[in-house]
Amino acid sequence: MAAPGAAGGGRSGAPAAEWGGFEDNMQGGGSAVIDMENMDDTSGSSFEDMGEMHQRMKEEEEEAEGEAGAGEEEEDGEFLGMKGLRGQLGRQVADQMWQVGKRQASRAFSLYANIDILRPYFDVEPVQVRARLLESMIPVKMINFPQKIAGELYGPLMLVFTLVAILLHGMKTSDTIIREGTLMGTAIGTCFGYWLGVSSFMYFLAYLCNAQITMVQMLSLLGYGLFGHCITLFVTYNIHFHSLFYIFWLVVGGLSTLRMVAVLVSRTVGHTQRLILCGTLAALHMLFLLYLHFAYHKVVEGILDTLEGPNMPPFQRVARDIPAVSNAVLNTTAKAIALTL
Amino acid sequence: MAAAEGSGAGGSLFPGLADVSISQDIPVEGEITVPVGSHSPDEDYSTLDEPVKDTIMRDLKAVGKKFVHVMYPRKSSALLRDWDLWGPLVLCVSLALMLQGGSADSKDDGGPQFAEVFVIIWFGAVVITLNSKLLGGTISFFQSLCVLGYCVMPLTVAMLVCRLVLLAGAGTISFIIRLIVVGAMFAWSTLASTAFLADSQPPNRKALVVYPIFLFYFVISWMILTFTPQ
Numbered sequence: 001m002a003a004p005g006a007a008g009g010g011r012s013g014a015p016a017a018e019w020g021g022f023e024d025n026m027q028g029g030g031s032a033v034i035d036m037e038n039m040d041d042t043s044g045s046s047f048e049d050m051g052e053m054h055q056r057m058k059e060e061e062e063e064a065e066g067e068a069g070a071g072e073e074e075e076d077g078e079f080l081g082m083k084g085l086r087g088q089l090g091r092q093v094a095d096q097m098w099q100v101g102k103r104q105a106s107r108a109f110s111l112y113a114n115i116d117i118l119r120p121y122f123d124v125e126p127v128q129v130r131a132r133l134l135e136s137m138i139p140v141k142m143i144n145f146p147q148k149i150a151g152e153l154y155g156p157l158m159l160v161f162t163l164v165a166i167l168l169h170g171m172k173t174s175d176t177i178i179r180e181g182t183l184m185g186t187a188i189g190t191c192f193g194y195w196l197g198v199s200s201f202m203y204f205l206a207y208l209c210n211a212q213i214t215m216v217q218m219l220s221l222l223g224y225g226l227f228g229h230c231i232t233l234f235v236t237y238n239i240h241f242h243s244l245f246y247i248f249w250l251v252v253g254g255l256s257t258l259r260m261v262a263v264l265v266s267r268t269v270g271h272t273q274r275l276i277l278c279g280t281l282a283a284l285h286m287l288f289l290l291y292l293h294f295a296y297h298k299v300v301e302g303i304l305d306t307l308e309g310p311n312m313p314p315f316q317r318v319a320r321d322i323p324a325v326s327n328a329v330l331n332t333t334a335k336a337i338a339l340t341l
Numbered sequence: 342m343a344a345a346e347g348s349g350a351g352g353s354l355f356p357g358l359a360d361v362s363i364s365q366d367i368p369v370e371g372e373i374t375v376p377v378g379s380h381s382p383d384e385d386y387s388t389l390d391e392p393v394k395d396t397i398m399r400d401l402k403a404v405g406k407k408f409v410h411v412m413y414p415r416k417s418s419a420l421l422r423d424w425d426l427w428g429p430l431v432l433c434v435s436l437a438l439m440l441q442g443g444s445a446d447s448k449d450d451g452g453p454q455f456a457e458v459f460v461i462i463w464f465g466a467v468v469i470t471l472n473s474k475l476l477g478g479t480i481s482f483f484q485s486l487c488v489l490g491y492c493v494m495p496l497t498v499a500m501l502v503c504r505l506v507l508l509a510g511a512g513t514i515s516f517i518i519r520l521i522v523v524g525a526m527f528a529w530s531t532l533a534s535t536a537f538l539a540d541s542q543p544p545n546r547k548a549l550v551v552y553p554i555f556l557f558y559f560v561i562s563w564m565i566l567t568f569t570p571q
Contacts, residue, residue, distance in 0.1 A: 115474060122475040126548040154476070158552060161468075165560050172567045184457050 057094070121153040121216060129155045136224040139258035143266040151216040156195065156223020162230050163191045170237035171296050190292075195223060198284050205280060209273035211264060221260055228256030229289050236293060243339065245293055253289045257282045404428045411491045414533040421484050421537065429490020432497050433462045436561075439500045440568055458564065465557045466490060473538060473550045480541040489554070492534040496558065499526035500565050507570055519566060527562040531555055 132155055140147055167187040196219075203218045213221075232252050236245040261278040268274045388396065404427050437458035470485040478485075503519045534554050539547045 115471065119475055119477075122472070123477075124549070125545060129549070154472075154549065157472075158556075161553065161556055165556055165563075168560065169563060172563070184461055 118153065121151060124152050124154050128152075129158075132224060133227050136227050136259055137252070137255050139255065140262045140266070143262055145266060146212060147263045147266045149213070149217040149221055149263060151214065152220055153216065153223075156220055156226070159223055159226045159230060160191050160195050163226055163233070164188050166230060166233050166237065167191065167292065167296055170233060173237060187296075194288055195219070195226070198222060198288075202277070202281055202284075205277055206264075206268075209268055209277050210270075211268040211273065211277060213264070213267055221263060225256045225260050225285060228252045229292065232289060233292060249286070249289055249293075253286055257285050260285065400425075400427065407487075407491050408494060411494050411533050414536040421480065421488065424484045424487035426483070426487060426490065429462075429466075429487065429493065432490060432493045433459060436462070436493065436497050436500055439497075439504060440564060458561075461560065461564075462490075462493065465560070469550075469553045469557055472553055473542065476546055476549055477543055478538075478541045478550065480538065485538065488534055488537045489557070492530045492537075492558075493561065495526040495529040495533070496523075496561050496565060499523045499562075500568075503565060503568065504570070507568075511569065523562050523566045527558050530558045534558075 128150075132150060132152075164187045167190070168183060171183050171187065199215070199219045199222045202222065203213070203215050206213050206218065232245070232248040236248055261282055264277050264281065265274050268277055403423060403425060407425075407428055437455045440458050441454045466486050466489040469489060470482055473480065473485060474482070499522050502522050506515050506518055506522075509515065531551075531554060535547075535551050538554065539550060542550050
């Protein structure tokens with residue numbers, strides 16, 4: 001045991017000598033192997049090394065100063081004060097510059113990192129987006145098997161912006177005036193508020209009801225459900241018949257609601273939970289379409305006056321009179337309401 | 342000789358590396374030179390000493406060149422390479438000023454109108470840029486902002502024309518004229534910005550980038566078209 005061990009040790013000594021030469025190459029200068037840790041790189045990934053370098057710099061400076069100070073001390077006593085002051089000032093300036101640089105680097109790094117978090121959700125092809133848009137109107141039949149939801153954010157985001165544009169168009173053509181706010185701000189706030197707020201609320205309910213759905217999937221599902229809203233509002237903001245709107249509301253809104261409900265049902269177990277989830281989603285979805293049509297479209301002046309009365313709330317919508325257009329629209333709307341009521 | 346011995350001795354301990362022979366007898370030598378660019382005389386010329394007129398004229402010429410690029414959209418990289426945001430700022434401010442006071446009660450809506458247009462243009466451009474970056478675009482943030490801002494120029498021209506037409510009267514004919522002019526300028530803006538931005542995308546995703554640009558210029562065109570002075 002001892003002899004093979006010694007022999008092994010002897011034998012290991014020879015390769016160790018060779019390997020030792022190899023080790024030197026890995027660490028020292030004048031080698032072809034680049035040691036990434038010691039690269040003088042100001043990108044965000046190595047600012048810990050910047051700190052080390054700075055620390056080393058500071059220590060070297062202090063050492064140099066200490067030596068210089070000790071050297072100068074005997075020579076000229078009055079120069080010590082100035083050199084000491086300059087050294088300190090230099091150190092402070094270097095310190096400040098490094099702090100500012102570090103702050104900038106970390107801010108830039110975190111900004112870049114945030115964009116990269118969202119990158120996989122935007123990895124789509126145009127054909128996929130088109131297919132998903134059409135699918136969002138077709139209710140699935142198989143609810144015993146969990147349906148696949150694509151966790152993609154490009155389509156929903158574009159649909160929300162399209163809804164904002166359509167809403168803007170509707171508000172302009174119906175000449176709604178918004179006091180204490182702007183048209184654009186209201187449209188963006190409403191659409192994004194619905195998409196993000198209702199998605200979060202539904203995700204919370206899904207968590208309570210043990211449904212198998214993630215936040216991104218919920219955002220995606222609800223976002224694609226807005227496709228029906230876009231179609232309905234685009235048509236009915238231009239053709240002002242209330243009966244047409246109700247038909248569209250039931251058919252188009254109903255189809256997209258049915259699809260969302262079917263997908264959620266396929267991912268939930270238990271009757272009560274299914275009922276809670278799907279009832280809430282259906283109610284919110286359909287009511288939102290109703291709200292968008294009536295709140296941002298031409299409202300007959302009489303109804304507003306009787307509802308609100310003398311005390312006007314600060315956020316109000318008042319119909320404005322453009323004689324040529326508004327009379328025609330008023331008459332048509334009044335007739336349509338009279339027909340439906 | 343020494344290498345063979347070394348590898349023979351090392352073969353028992355490191356069987357996988359028996360083929361590797363590390364010899365210390367043959368030195369590695371050569372020259373590694375990093376080509377240093379020769380200092381051209383322009384680099385030493387500091388722009389701090391030149392007269393102010395030269396500085397301003399240089400910047401104005403750059404801005405003017407970019408405007409010409411927008412008017413005749415060719416695939417050139419000058420717009421992208423030296424980006425600047427002067428042109429977009431001037432265009433945005435002039436468009437917002439012209440769109441101001443376009444609603445009925447000027448005491449209520451005169452204020453937000455300027456801020457609305459300003460915010461729409463800049464936040465819209467930021468969102469489109471982020472979207473194109475997330476879809477895998479190779480263009481940088483400010484380059485994209487620069488292109489989108491400069492391509493608002495046709496719409497600013499359309500706004501000027503609309504204002505002039507509205508001075509003459511606000512009837513159906515003027516509406517048709519305005520519709521045609523705004524529609525043409527909207528198409529021009531979208532095509533111009535697409536010519537610059539779509540090249541930086543992977544080829545099968547161009548439609549995904551073009552749609553938000555279309556929507557952005559559509560909203561601005563809509564604001565111009567529905568402008569009625571008081």
